[in-house]
Amino acid sequence: MAKESFDKEIQFLRMLVLTSGAFSRQQFAERLGISVHTFDKTLRRLKEVAGSLHPQEPQEPGKELTDPIRFSYYDSTDPLLLFLFRAKSVKETESQRISLLLGALNGQALTAMELLDLCCAGLPAELALPDEKTIRSDLKYLEEVGVIRREPGPRPYRYRIQDDLVRSLSEEELIDLYDFVDVMANTQVPSVQGYLLRDGLKKQLMRSPEAKYAAEPFLYKYHYHSRILDEAHLFTLLHAIRGRRRVQFQYFSPKSEKSYAAKNTNPLFERSPEGKAERALPLKIVYDHQYGRWYLLAHGREGIRKYRTEGIIQITEEDEAADEQWYRQKLQELDERLRYSWLIDTGKPVTVRARFYNPEGSDFNFVKERVLLQGQWGEIIYEDGHSFIYEIVVNGTTEIKPWLRSFGSSCEVLEPARLRREMIEEWKEIKAYYESV
Amino acid sequence: MNLFEKIFNHQIISRLEDSGIFTVTSHERAWLKTMLAHPAAGEAFTPETLEKLRIILEHDQAMDISGHLIEKARSWEKQVYHPLLRPLRRLMMHKSGIRITYSIKSGRVYADQYGLPYRLEYSLVKREWYLLWYHIRHRVFMSTRLANIQSLNPEYVNPAVAERILRKIGATLEARKDEVTLEIVRRYNEELSRILYALSSFEKKVEYDQEQDLYRMKVCLIGDEMEYLLSKIRFLGKRVRVTEGDYLQRRMLEASTKALERYGTSPVDEEMSS
Numbered sequence: 001m002a003k004e005s006f007d008k009e010i011q012f013l014r015m016l017v018l019t020s021g022a023f024s025r026q027q028f029a030e031r032l033g034i035s036v037h038t039f040d041k042t043l044r045r046l047k048e049v050a051g052s053l054h055p056q057e058p059q060e061p062g063k064e065l066t067d068p069i070r071f072s073y074y075d076s077t078d079p080l081l082l083f084l085f086r087a088k089s090v091k092e093t094e095s096q097r098i099s100l101l102l103g104a105l106n107g108q109a110l111t112a113m114e115l116l117d118l119c120c121a122g123l124p125a126e127l128a129l130p131d132e133k134t135i136r137s138d139l140k141y142l143e144e145v146g147v148i149r150r151e152p153g154p155r156p157y158r159y160r161i162q163d164d165l166v167r168s169l170s171e172e173e174l175i176d177l178y179d180f181v182d183v184m185a186n187t188q189v190p191s192v193q194g195y196l197l198r199d200g201l202k203k204q205l206m207r208s209p210e211a212k213y214a215a216e217p218f219l220y221k222y223h224y225h226s227r228i229l230d231e232a233h234l235f236t237l238l239h240a241i242r243g244r245r246r247v248q249f250q251y252f253s254p255k256s257e258k259s260y261a262a263k264n265t266n267p268l269f270e271r272s273p274e275g276k277a278e279r280a281l282p283l284k285i286v287y288d289h290q291y292g293r294w295y296l297l298a299h300g301r302e303g304i305r306k307y308r309t310e311g312i313i314q315i316t317e318e319d320e321a322a323d324e325q326w327y328r329q330k331l332q333e334l335d336e337r338l339r340y341s342w343l344i345d346t347g348k349p350v351t352v353r354a355r356f357y358n359p360e361g362s363d364f365n366f367v368k369e370r371v372l373l374q375g376q377w378g379e380i381i382y383e384d385g386h387s388f389i390y391e392i393v394v395n396g397t398t399e400i401k402p403w404l405r406s407f408g409s410s411c412e413v414l415e416p417a418r419l420r421r422e423m424i425e426e427w428k429e430i431k432a433y434y435e436s437v
Numbered sequence: 438m439n440l441f442e443k444i445f446n447h448q449i450i451s452r453l454e455d456s457g458i459f460t461v462t463s464h465e466r467a468w469l470k471t472m473l474a475h476p477a478a479g480e481a482f483t484p485e486t487l488e489k490l491r492i493i494l495e496h497d498q499a500m501d502i503s504g505h506l507i508e509k510a511r512s513w514e515k516q517v518y519h520p521l522l523r524p525l526r527r528l529m530m531h532k533s534g535i536r537i538t539y540s541i542k543s544g545r546v547y548a549d550q551y552g553l554p555y556r557l558e559y560s561l562v563k564r565e566w567y568l569l570w571y572h573i574r575h576r577v578f579m580s581t582r583l584a585n586i587q588s589l590n591p592e593y594v595n596p597a598v599a600e601r602i603l604r605k606i607g608a609t610l611e612a613r614k615d616e617v618t619l620e621i622v623r624r625y626n627e628e629l630s631r632i633l634y635a636l637s638s639f640e641k642k643v644e645y646d647q648e649q650d651l652y653r654m655k656v657c658l659i660g661d662e663m664e665y666l667l668s669k670i671r672f673l674g675k676r677v678r679v680t681e682g683d684y685l686q687r688r689m690l691e692a693s694t695k696a697l698e699r700y701g702t703s704p705v706d707e708e709m710s711s
Contacts, residue, residue, distance in 0.1 A: 006441060018633040022643035022652065049447045085440050086447035098443070099452035106458050145444050146463025146497075164493045165466070166459045173486045179526060180481040184472040187517055187559065189508065190500075192440050193468035197461060199450075204459050217526040219558040219569075222638040222665065232440055234506075241505045254630045290510035291634040310630075343509045357699070364542035373512045373564065403510075406672035409695035424700045426674050431693035433622075433678045434686055 006087065007313040008034070010229050012042050013081055014310060017226050050083045079185075080225045082195050084232070093127050094138075101138055102147070102161060109151050109158040112136050166204050178205055179218070186220045189287050192231045224292020230309045236317070237296055237309070240282045244322040247282060247298075250275035252311040275313065280305050281322055283334050288343050290403070295344055299330050304337065306344055342376065342399035349393050352378075353415040354404055357387045367410045374403065389414070397422075440464075463497060471500040477517035515564045519583040522557060525568065529554050532603075534594030535570065538587045546587070552579065553594055553602050561638075562665065571602050578609055580661075613659040617666070617682030621652040625676040632676055635669055653680070667692075 011032055023031065029039040090098075097119060104110060104118045116135045123129060130138075139159055142148045151158045169177060178201045185194030240247050252275045280298035287294055294309040337346040358365050371380070371390055378392030394400050397419045404411050405423065413420045443449070444462060453460060472478070473490060482490070528535060538548045555569045558580070566583040573594075594602075621632055629652060633643070641656045654677075658666060667688055670677060679685045 018630070018637060019643045019645075020641060022645040027645070027647070052447045052451055083447065086445055086450060088441040088443055088446050090443050090446040090448060092448075094443070095446060095448040095452065098449055099456070099458075102453060102458050102460060103456050106456070141443070145442055146466065147444055147460045161458070161460065163459050163461065165461055165469075165490075168489065168493060169486070173482075173489070175526075175530075176482050176486055176523065177490070179522065180472070180478065181469065183481070183518065183522075183559070184475065184477070187561065187564075188472065188475070189506070190468070190502070193465045194472065196445060197465040197469060200459055200461060200465075203454055207457060217529050217557055219556050221558055221560045222562050224634070224637050226634075226637060235440060238502065238505055242501065285506045287506065287508045288510055289508060289512070291631065292637065293634055338507070341509065362542075363544065373515065374510070376510065402672045402674065405674050406668045408667075408671050408692035409699055412696075412699040420700070424697065424702055427693045427696045427700070428702075429675050430689065431697065433675075434690035434693065 005314065006084065006232060008032075008038075008042055009046060009084060009087060010232055011310075011313070012039075013046070013084055014226050014229050017081065046083075046087070049087045053083050053086060078199075079191075079195050079228060081228055082192070082199070084229060085192060085196065093123075093130075096123060096127065097130055097134075098138060098142070101135070101142070105148060105159060105161045107161075109160040111156040111158050112139060113156065115139070115159075166201070171208060174201065174205060177201060182218055186218070186223070189227075190231050190234055192228055195228070227287075227292040227294070230294040233296075233309045233312060233315065234285060234294065236315050237282050237285055240317050241284070243317070244281070244324065244327045245320065246279055246318040246322070247315050248277070248279045248318065249312045249315040251278045251307060252276075252313070254308050254311050275311075278305075278307070280307075281327075281330075283331055284338075285309075286344055290343065297334060297338075297344065299334075304334060304346055337395075340393050340395045342394050342403075345395040345399050347396035349395050350397060350416055351391060351393050352397060352400060352404075352413070352419065353381075353389060353391045355387050355389050355412045355414055356407065357410050357412070358385075359410070367407065370407075466494055466497040467500045470494045470497050471502070474499065475517065480518035480520055481523075512562065512564045516566060516584070517564075519566045521568075521583050521586060521589065522566065524589070525554055525557060528591055529556070532594070532596060532599045534573070534592040534599070536588075536590045536592045537570070537581070538589075539581050540585045540587065550574070551592060553599055555603065555606055557583075571606060573602070578606060610659065614657055615660060615663075615682075616655055616657050617685055618680045619654045619656060619670070619677045620680045621654075622676055622678055623649075623651060626650065626652065628676060632673060635673055639666065639669075 015028065015032065025036055025039055029036045032039070034042075100119055100122045101115055104115055104122075110118070112132065112135055116130065116132055119135060120129050139148065143150060143159070146162060148159045149162045151160055165177075166174060178198065181194055181198045181201060185191045185198055188194075237247070278300070280296075280300040282296055282298045283304075284297045285294065286297060296307045296309055296312065298305045298307065338344070340349045356367050356371055359367055368380075368388060371378075371388075375390060375392065378390050378394075380388050381391045382389040392400070397416070401419065401422070404413060405426065413423045442462065442464075444460065469490075473487070473494070478487060532553075534551065534553050537550050537552060538546065539550070540546045551573045552570045553573060555571060555578075558567045558569050559565070560567065568579075568581050568583055568586065570579050570581065571577075572579050619636075621629065625632070636654065636656070639656045639658060639662075641654050644653045644655070645651070646653070656666060663684065667685060670679065670685070670689065671692060679689060
């Protein structure tokens, strides 16, 4: 069976979150390069997943698209888009069987045959009963994903749920664990596994009567909600990196209007795919905190290639591995070129020097605080009573420019002269936007 | 490792939830094991719990990501955990009040203030924890950096009063919300994705005017978030314009006028008019 792809759902959700309500169905479908019919089908499927996970929120038909994913900052810190990772399709019989098996194993170790008996007794009569082979393959799967484990001892083997994590902790300890998982999932990358674990722990906590109010003590300000969508690609790419294997994919440059093209099985809906077929050897993944975006840096025919992971679909990994020594050398070259990248620019290094002015009429120097916090490897090389000079060697000025500009009149670029001129021009234009108001 | 596992399927998950079963995959354990190596773990658990967790995860692999994944433009990670998180979250759980002594930015100290803690808030921009609380005597909603708290002790609050305050906080926050409108300057429409990414941490609604090919964003925020939004607008530069929101417009005019003064390019009469 072909691997289930979530490319469409990911593109769909990203667009939904980023453009929240901007487009009609028709426009939305057009931009994704899919038919309105496919659009409706995808939306229905996602709503179904979201709805079954948050049943307390009523789903009124005909409400806005964004409703299933709307959130209220102070009400819940459940990540907005996690439900995507709950979307893997499973047959009704399989989902019943797996839940039944895990239910039987809760608190006791059982053999495959005992489980088969329990399963046959527990499944509704109208469903086809499983055979031994099916049960064994379910157990194999559950063991592989680490949910159950085989107990040591002679045949027939006994299986047990691997839930030491909650079983051996006291309630107090469970609260500490939940908090830690919550904090780390929200402040570190990657985070999806952490959010999934948080979900499980939260449900476990809520089962105790006094913990009703226990689960949401923390809030996180200024998250990039769509960042977790790209983690779907992360592990595929990491796998290729570990194996030093090339990947092939379709790439949609983020500047093109369309971000996804349906892979057509129905010739009636045929569209020419507008993505570009790419083939490259992944070297590194970069997470950019400035925008909350992921990049793939790879080696291609023309040397270092950079891709935004949001534009990548239909990834497949090739079989052949690159030579280890050669790969290591490419990696080293990349590291060298990235040394002075503010984000991922591998252009020529320049020295940027800027004067920052301390805030007037405030006892607290929040300008300096922010420069120290966000200025990466740059240094303060001079300081007087009302200003300080920050210096950094950086590849090109394009990537650092928005950051310098974000300080407004508290920052004056001194060098290079070209960047200084550009800043002056930009401020003139910005001023013109507001002078007439 | 695949993030789309059958075992994460929503139907299975809700079935297991109904029967009170906890499942955890090796992926999640690998993630946890990796995170436990972070220095924050030392502050999150008692040494005994930490040891227990290490034994539970002994046979699990940690995630192998360090050499392959790099983070750029990250703020210096000043603080991930703070020693006050554990006691404060328990006080909140029991809806207990607090006696708090804290300093403010200027260095001034407020001693023994009586309040009710509401939430702990982490700013991903400042990489720092804040306590959101209600000052009972002054009847105001406060936000205090945990780093500025000098002492903190539990103090009784009548549960009915606590309930009333918590409800009131919800209403206050809702009432504080403001709306501003930004517009993407049309010749930068091509950069839509980048602009939306940069603003994606705000609660907002995007409108698209097909006739004019124009994107408008209505950003919904509370007053003290204006400064951060302003820095994002300046970050985006010429690409966006504030079309509704007097305060932001005035501040943008001020910033551009003053910036040009710094560069010594502003004529005297313009200086006077600001």
